[in-house]
Amino acid sequence: MLLLPVVTRFAFSSIYGKEVERTHEEWIVALNRLPKANIYISGGEPLLFTGLPELVNGLDRHKILGIVTNATAKTNVYERITRKIHMNLSFHREFISEDRFLEKIDELRKVGRFHLNVNLVATRENVSMTAKVEKLLTDHHVGLHIDPFVDPDLAFEYTPQEMAILSRYLTPDRRTSKDRPDLDNHALKECSAGQNYINIMPDGTVFRCGNGFNYYHSPLRGRLLEVGPHAPYDPGFFLMGNIFDPTFTLDKKSVCCELPCTQGCDRDMATIRCL
Ligand code: SF4
Numbered sequence: 070m071l072l073l074p075v076v077t078r079f080a081f082s083s084i085y086g087k088e089v090e091r092t093h094e095e096w097i098v099a100l101n102r103l104p105k106a107n108i109y110i111s112g113g114e115p116l117l118f119t120g121l122p123e124l125v126n127g128l129d130r131h132k133i134l135g136i137v138t139n140a141t142a143k144t145n146v147y148e149r150i151t152r153k154i155h156m157n158l159s160f161h162r163e164f165i166s167e168d169r170f171l172e173k174i175d176e177l178r179k180v181g182r183f184h185l186n187v188n189l190v191a192t193r194e195n196v197s198m199t200a201k202v203e204k205l206l207t208d209h210h211v212g213l214h215i216d217p218f219v220d221p222d223l224a225f226e227y228t229p230q231e232m233a234i235l236s237r238y239l240t241p242d243r244r245t246s247k248d249r250p251d252l253d254n255h256a257l258k259e260c261s262a263g264q265n266y267i268n269i270m271p272d273g274t275v276f277r278c279g280n281g282f283n284y285y286h287s288p289l290r291g292r293l294l295e296v297g298p299h300a301p302y303d304p305g306f307f308l309m310g311n312i313f314d315p316t317f318t319l320d321k322k323s324v325c326c327e328l329p330c331t332q333g334c335d336r337d338m339a340t341i342r343c344l
Pocket of ligand 1: 262279
């Protein structure tokens with residue numbers, strides 16, 4: 070499993086600017102050096118990378134599990150994607166009106182190649198709107214998935230009232246941040262991240278997991294590297310090299326990690342076993 074974010078206007082671009090962007094041809098060469106993989110493309114907004122449709126079309130050696138997009142790119146950009154793929158439309162009510170979002174769903178449905186689903190992150194502002202959004206989408210014959218809001222620095226918690234609203238929407242694999250292992254949990258784990266699962270950044274930097282990206286770049290999360298039985302921990306543990314380096318390889322075996330592991334997607338995709 071590869072997670073492949075690309076440069077966006079949002080938080081990623083403060084770390085990976087547009088200047089580090091590579092061409093879709095370079096990405097195809099680099100990714101085709103890897104063993105066959107399931108690739109999930111997320112951002113930020115991946116369609117801000119102008120070569121994304123051609124990149125998706127050219128990765129025929131790999132399976133594209135899906136693309137997360139906020140559906141704001143022009144429809145003719147989506148039409149350049151010639152593969153049948155799953156498209157997870159991330160509904161950002163702050164950027165697009167309900168009417169325009171529904172129109173966009175219709176336009177993308179007409180393309181005929183996309184399996185569409187809508188994702189709504191249950192930010193505090195969205196919690197009270199979930200029932201309304203669910204009704205709108207049900208009437209429009211498209212599924213809705215609600216993700217709990219997970220603050221990378223884990224400072225956010227829902228109130229009991231908010232949890233009462235959300236509980237009917239959250240699937241077992243998407244628990245709230247409160248249910249996830251606490252930040253003092255330094256249990257030793259055997260983890261396959263780096264072996265069967267990596268996160269690739271817009272400049273090609275490979276992190277063994279999304280947690281690793283946060284440990285490396287977030288000052289708040291980085292503080293956790295200073296505590297624990299064998300502190301200080303080296304954030305370089307999470308860096309695996311660069312996908313554009315022809316000598317880059319995946320790990321041959323799992324690693325041992327005792328840092329708190331708190332990010333849903335890593336826990337879904339890597340195999341983590343307490344030792
Ligand atoms: S246990 Fe969690 S934080 Fe540690 S390497 Fe695995 S996915 Fe990353």
